Structure formats: C-alpha cells, structure tokens
Amino acid sequence: MNIVPNRDFALAEAATGEADVQGDTPNYEDVDFPALVRAILPERATEFDALLRQLGGVTFQVDDTAERIKFQADPIGVRVIVGIACLGRLFVHAHTDYTAFDFLLKLHHQGRTSADLAPEEREALREIDELLTWAVTMDVNTAVKMIRRSDQAPPPPESLVRLLDIDPESVSEHATRAVFENALTFIILHEITHLKNSDGACVGDRSIQQEKDADRGAAAWMLEDIEFDNTFMLRAFGIAVALTWLTTLDVYLGPNEGNTHPPAYDRLSQVIGQYACDDDDPACETTWAFIYSILIIHLRNRQILLSPDHLMGPFRERAECCINLIANQ
Numbered sequence: 001m002n003i004v005p006n007r008d009f010a011l012a013e014a015a016t017g018e019a020d021v022q023g024d025t026p027n028y029e030d031v032d033f034p035a036l037v038r039a040i041l042p043e044r045a046t047e048f049d050a051l052l053r054q055l056g057g058v059t060f061q062v063d064d065t066a067e068r069i070k071f072q073a074d075p076i077g078v079r080v081i082v083g084i085a086c087l088g089r090l091f092v093h094a095h096t097d098y099t100a101f102d103f104l105l106k107l108h109h110q111g112r113t114s115a116d117l118a119p120e121e122r123e124a125l126r127e128i129d130e131l132l133t134w135a136v137t138m139d140v141n142t143a144v145k146m147i148r149r150s151d152q153a154p155p156p157p158e159s160l161v162r163l164l165d166i167d168p169e170s171v172s173e174h175a176t177r178a179v180f181e182n183a184l185t186f187i188i189l190h191e192i193t194h195l196k197n198s199d200g201a202c203v204g205d206r207s208i209q210q211e212k213d214a215d216r217g218a219a220a221w222m223l224e225d226i227e228f229d230n231t232f233m234l235r236a237f238g239i240a241v242a243l244t245w246l247t248t249l250d251v252y253l254g255p256n257e258g259n260t261h262p263p264a265y266d267r268l269s270q271v272i273g274q275y276a277c278d279d280d281d282p283a284c285e286t287t288w289a290f291i292y293s294i295l296i297i298h299l300r301n302r303q304i305l306l307s308p309d310h311l312m313g314p315f316r317e318r319a320e321c322c323i324n325l326i327a328n329q
C-alpha cells in the first residue's frame with residue numbers, strides 16, 4: 001500500500017509537536033482550517049473561498065473544554081466550533097486505522113499470517129493496540145458522560161480501560177498524516193454545509209435529513225467528478241476514518257437511537273456507497289477493504305463474531321456484513 005499525498009500540510013506536526021510523552025492533548029489551537037481545506041482540495045480552493053465570502057466570512061472557534069467528539073455549526077454566529085480534545089483521538093484513529101490496514105496488506109502479499117510475526121512487528125502492533133485502546137476508551141467514556149446527564153448511560157466496557165501513553169515521535173508517517181487531514185477536511189466541510197444550508201437546531205426527521213444533506217454536501221466537495229485514482233483513495237480513506245470513528249461508538253455502546261443524527265453506520269455506508277461504487281475498480285475495492293479492516297478489529301474486540309461467510313467475497317460485501325452486525329447487535 002503506498003498512498004502518497006500530493007502536498008504537504010503541517011497540521012499533524014503542529015498537533016503532535018506540542019504533545020509530550022505524558023499524554024497531553026495535542027494542541028490544535030493555531031490550526032488554520034480554511035487553509036487545510038484549500039490544501040486538501042486544491043482544485044476547488046477558489047470555489048471554497050467564494051462560499052466562505054458568500055456566507056459572510058466563517059469563523060472557526062476552538063472549544064478546549066469539551067472532551068467529547070464535538071464539531072458544531074452555529075448559523076447565527078456564522079461559526080464552526082471544533083472541540084480540540086477530540087482531534088487528538090481522530091489523529092490516533094487515522095494513524096491506527098491506516099497502519100493496521102497497511103500491515104495486514106503486507107502480510108497478505110507476503111503470504112504470511114499473524115502467527116509468524118517478527119518481534120519488531122509484534123511491538124508495532126502492540127503500540128497500535130495501545131493507541132487505539134486509548135482513543136476508543138476516551139471516545140466511549142466521554143460519550144457516556146454526555147448521555148449520563150439524562151440518565152441513559154450504559155457503563156463503559158471494563159476491557160477498554162487502558163493506560164494512555166502517546167509517543168509523538170511514533171505518529172509521524174506521511175500517509176497517516178494525510179489520511180487524518182482528509183478526515184478532518186470532511187468533518188469541516190460537513191459543518192460548512194450546515195451553514196450553507198442555514199440549518200438550525202431541530203430534532204426528528206428534519207434534523208436527520210439535515211445531517212444526511214451535510215454528509216452528501218461534504219462528500220461531493222471531496223469526491224465528485226474525480227477519477228478513481230490515488231487522490232480519490234486518500235479522500236475516501238479520510239471520509240472512512242471520520243465516519244468509522246463515529247461508528248465505533250455504536251460498536252461499543254450499541255446502535256445510537258438519537259433523534260438528531262442518522263446512525264453512524266448508515267452514514268458510512270451511504271456516503272462511501274455513493275462514491276466507491278464501481279465494484280471492478282481497485283480504488284473502490286481498496287476503500288471497502290480499508291473499512292472492513294477497521295470494523296472487524298472493533299467487532300472482534302467486542303466478541304461479535306463473524307461467520308465464515310463474512311470473511312470471503314468482495315470487500316464491499318464484507319464491509320456491509322460488518323455494518324449489518326453493528327446495526328443488529
């Protein structure tokens with residue numbers, strides 16, 4: 001697997017450079033979000049700037065108090081509010097998702113299994129496991145705390161509670177950084193689409209439709225009218241990381257039955273399904289393989305077992321089997 005980003009944006013470096021080995025939250029306060037979007041979508045930068053002007057100048061406000069996954073559009077203040085704490089976890093997901101997938105591909109191509117790993121490979125996997133465990137633990141715990149205010153929370157799974165230990169030196173791979181930046185771009189464009197559509201706070205069908213439209217709008221910015229090439233795959237991987245991040249909460253806490261957002265697994269299958277739609281194209285197949293590799297790790301961790309049928313066939317079918325298991329657990 002060799003995903004090569006076509007430009008260099010120093011967002012992840014800015015993030016990891018401020019972290020220390022005690023596990024402080026990375027510092028994203030100086031991130032220039034419009035510059036990120038322009039760097040990721042150079043062919044649409046002019047159009048994006050025109051939209052920001054049309055909206056009257058969007059400001060980005062960081063929220064350094066919220067621990068939960070927080071991204072919010074404020075149509076009255078024409079603002080996008082970004083929770084800083086959760087960005088560190090998004091980065092960990094991008095890193096672990098991509099690194100684990102790349103590792104599995106390498107084993108597959110070499111005809112090896114996890115039974116014959118070199119010691120340094122075991123150590124690399126242990127680090128991935130540790131990072132991912134931390135990120136999921138934080139995601140789940142903060143989501144549960146939020147729910148607890150209305151007394152609906154199931155307790156977090158005990159098996160998730162592990163030590164936080166992020167080494168900033170270990171998360172500097174070029175490709176994983178690019179996947180993170182694409183994931184964040186999708187999320188920012190989702191919020192900008194809310195502003196563009198003048199979406200106000202509401203619940204029920206209207207809110208769910210607004211969310212679907214914001215997903216569709218964000219994905220169109222990134223994937224519409226581009227070839228199934230390296231850029232497509234990088235952007236699709238970013239979207240997959242963003243939406244599997246939310247889907248992970250459904251794996252550990254059960255399907256979300258909130259009345260503001262569609263279930264995350266639905267958002268994942270609809271957005272990716274709309275664009276990674278050519279089953280004969282390697283870029284589409286690889287995108288679905290990436291999603292499958294992410295979901296299967298979490299399903300296995302939750303002891304949700306897959307039948308032999310789930311382990312064969314085109315990756316789109318396998319990923320959709322995983323999504324069905326999450327929806328019906």
Ligand SMILES: [Zn+2]
Nearest residue numbers: 190194211214
């Ligand atoms: Zn939204």
